[in-house]
Each structure stands twice: as structure tokens, then as C-alpha cells.
Amino acid sequence: MPENGCMPESCAFCGAVGPLTREHVFGQWVSRTGLDLAPMRHHAGPLNALPRDMGEQPPFRQTVKSFCGSCNNGWMSNLETVAQRVLTPLILDEPGTIAPEDQAAIATWVQKTALTAMLLSSKEQRENGYGLAPSEYRALYERRELVQPLDFSQFWVGRFEGVKGFSAVRVTPLTVRIPDFPEPPLPQGYAMTIVLGALLLHGVRFTTPGLQADTKTEMGMPQLWPSETSVMWPAGQACTETSLLALADGGTLRATGGEVRLQPWSHAAHLPQSAFENGAIKVPALCRKHDIYYPAALLQEAHQGRFYAFMTSCECSAYLIHTDSDRVRFRAAGEPEGIAAMYADLVGDEFLIEDQIGEFACKRLPA
Ligand SMILES: [Zn+2]
Ligand SMILES: [Zn+2]
Ligand SMILES: [Zn+2]
16 A cells, blocks of 8 residues: 555556565675675766765665566566676676676676666656666566567676775766767667676667667777677776776767767766856856855866866765866766875876965866
8 A cells, every 4th residue: 555645656667556675776696795895885876966875885785666576576586696696706806707698688687787776866867867768667677588688789798996895886878979960959878887896897778769889898898798609707908996987978889880979968967057156166066955166267278178177075075077168077976085096097287276265276188
């Protein structure tokens, strides 16, 4: 019976109305792999927005209550069983192989996990285009017997060498850009990125028929789906904490043949209004509760085609920010130490700008 007169909820995958069960974003087997279980901050949502803060909790423990028992205990659970068997050694950084007969199930598991994680983003974020359409959930459900990811999708497997015990799920809406055509008003696909310990799984799905581009990654990661051969792991270039940001934005995907490029959907990447205040530009922080400031000189620089990165913070979070032609983009949000490490890793000369606020440090981004 619905509580407090709420609308009865229905399963995000099959649409069944009734009691919903809690499901872990990552199956519970992940917490048994021996990955570091120290509490770390968890965020859900797209990379460019301050992910909704899930608070301090042990990794892998986040749950969403959006699925019926028969989905949860049936096809979703079957995918977790395959993922546990195939991925556990790779998560623990033990070289291994993904056999052709497991590849479709692993790619489907990536898709299912990305869809599940997106349910952690807020209703508001979803309404602003951050979430994935209900039809994506239904389409995956409809091919549950087939155990194949959605059409027009590709998946790769790589190695992550960043913080030990790190885990993340990111989904970034993408647009397919054709030279001389304006940016389409809605995303035409999305990139999915999952990090679990040493394992990196990356995928792209095109949602607009006819626009699917045959893509590859610049990092030489072996393709998991579609594929007809065994995938040896690790292979290709390892991904670091810094390169993960660009990768999750679809930045290492290249359409093979043609002039088509993939870009993060800028409505999702760009910020609301900024204001000029006491010689500084004020922009709402991603938390939407506070503002951050940067010297107006950086905006003038941007008009000259010179762009910078800087760190700042509000009470909720530290941020790594890049200036863009007419605005700033939040590249990362999180603990100050992590943001400082990302800033330190950036290539570029550091500049100090003096203004009314004091000295402001920033790094010139390579052109
Ligand atoms: Zn269901
Ligand atoms: Zn996490
Ligand atoms: Zn804040």
C-alpha cells in the first residue's frame, strides 16, 4: 500500500507497480572482493555537476529502491553473478582474460550499472537532462533474455591506476557534432564510465537512430563489445585520476571515419548565470547554495582566447574550474586534497593575479 498517499512507485526497468526492493548500485559481491572498505565520499551524478552528496559511507554500499523483486532477483542478479566471476580478478589488478562468451553479459552489466547509478541523481538533475530516459531502462529490460547491451553501443575495458580502492560510476550526455552544424538541442547519446579498483570499464551508447558513429578510444583500450575475440587484460594505456575526467566526458572517443566528433552536451556541462561584483565574477557553485568568485581579468583573458584553470571552494566542496570562451566549467568537485592534486597535475605555467580579493593563483591551459 502506498504510504502517505504517495503515488505508487513502479519498477524502473519493467514498470511493475508494487513493493520495490533495494538494490546495490554495485552488487554486494564487490564489497567482498577485498577492495579497501574505508569510508570515502560518494557522489552520484554527472561529472560536470556537483554530484548529489551521498555522505560518508563505505564504498559500494549505496542502494536505490527502484526495482521490483523479480527484476532484482532475476535477470539483474544473473548479470551480477557473471560480473563477479569475470571481473573480480581484474578489480584486484590480477591479469586475466574476458572470454567471448562472457563479453555480452559484462557489457550489459556495465549498462545496467550505469542506469542504476543514474537513479541516484536527484529528480531536478534528471529534469535538467542529466538522467537517462525511461525508455533506456525499458529497452534494456526488453532484451534481458538476450543478455546483450542496447543497440548502437560499444564498450571497452582498461586499467585504472589512481587512488587505491577508488570506485565511481559516471554517465555523461554526449552530442554528435558535425562540422558547421549547430549543437543539437538534446543529447544524442551518453558515455558510461565505471571504475572499480584497478578495473576501468567505458562505454558509449547512441540514442538517436542514424547518428551512431563507429568509435574507438585514443587510449588503445581493447574493445569488449562488439567483439569476437578474447580480451586480454590489462592492455592499452592506463588511465589516471587526471585522465579519468576527460575520459568520462567522452574525451578519448574518436569517431572512425568522417568528421563526426563526440562532445559532452554543453547544456549539461555549462553553468547558470554569472554576475559581476566588486571586480570579480560571481557564479553559483555547483551546490547551488553558495557562490564562488574569480577575477574579472580571467574573463578578459578568455575573450582573447587564453584559458586558465584554478581551484576554489565553498562550504560544501572544493572545485577545479576551467575558464571557457564565455563562462567557466566545473571540471571536478570533491575533497580539497584531491582537487589540489588534480590542479598540481595540470601542465601549464602558474600565474598570480592581484585584485581586490587578494592574490589569485591560476594555471594557463595549453591552447
Ligand atoms: Zn521490474
Ligand atoms: Zn564511490
Ligand atoms: Zn556550497
